[in-house]
Amino acid sequence: MIHSANAATVAQAAQALRDGQLVGLPTETVYGLAANATDDAAVAQIFMAKGRPADHPLIVHVASAAQVPLFAAQVPDFAQGLIDAFWPGPLTLILPRQPGVATASAGGQDSIGLRCPSHPVAQQLLQACAALGVHGVSAPSANRFGRVSPTTAAHVQSELGADLLILDGGECAVGIESTIIDCTRGEPVLLRPGHITRVQIEAACGRAVLDKDEVSQPAPRASGTLESHYAPRAKVRLMSAQDIDAKLHALGPHANNLGVWAAKRPDVGAGVIWLEQSTVSEQAAHDLFSVLRALDARGVQQIWVQLPPDAPEWEGVRDRLHRAAA
Secondary structure: OEEEOOHHHHHHHHHHHHOOOOEEEOOOOOOEEEEEOOOHHHHHHHHHHHOOOOOOOOEEEOOOHHHHHHHEOOOOHHHHHHHHHHOOOOEEEEEEEOOOOOOOOOOOOOEEEEEOOOOHHHHHHHHHHHHOOOOOEEOOEOOOOOEOOOOOHHHHHHHHOOOOEEEEOOOOOOOOOOEEEEOOOOOOEEEEOOOOOHHHHHHHHOOOOEEHHHOOOOOOOOOOOOOOOOEOOOEEEEEOHHHHHHHHHHHHHHOOOEEEEEOOOOOOOOOEEEEEOOOOHHHHHHHHHHHHHHHHHOOOOEEEEEOOOOOHHHHHHHHHHHHHHO
């Protein structure tokens, strides 16, 4: 049930969440599968619908920083600086969890992931939920566990069926999931790269951003950090533009059932589907999951992807591609 977002459908979705149901939610990153974050029975439906392990934590989405104390036991100064700089926006912070709150959403951990999305429909829904006493919604990507994240309402429906109430907020502007910063270990630790880069994080909080293997204390589990994730049905292979050209030339007329996402059109025959990869990191991120879905829909057996530059602004795209190909 895809509904255009308006006052009536947003109110309907908020009531559904209040009643313990699931809702397809647009955000600026990807579409989420939302449930009342403090209703463990409702959250259990997310794990069931996605086929997601119950110890794999979910990100709780809030309307504003005012809801943070309801879920987080404390907010370090550097984390507050990140909230002030980037919320609403595509940044998730892992914080110490209030005891007894959102246990299922946290996957049983003593930490909680919080994010304040900037998408206007998400904001409207979260504010309507708060008015009904639902002060946060857990919303992982609205797809089967480990598969390609959805960036349109139609993607959500194709993954999870026609019975789910889905608010249509258009195409997601960012296209990859939020940056995740662990704030539970005294310093900002990058768990998942995204649209907001580590350079921006460091500038906002005045501290160096560490990688999770640079800190002795084990990192909390977080969304989208498994080695294999975001995977289409087709096998994804990452290679340079030169390798793509060389391998296609070697295959010649035997290149069939193959999709290529590269910056320049290779010299290929009818058995190869080429989609253009933007040389601008933000546009490539926006296109990434839609490209993987489109090529899957065309029935290709392999997807060859030109690996983007090893540059800070491409870190989020490279991360998703490496996991898709794992």
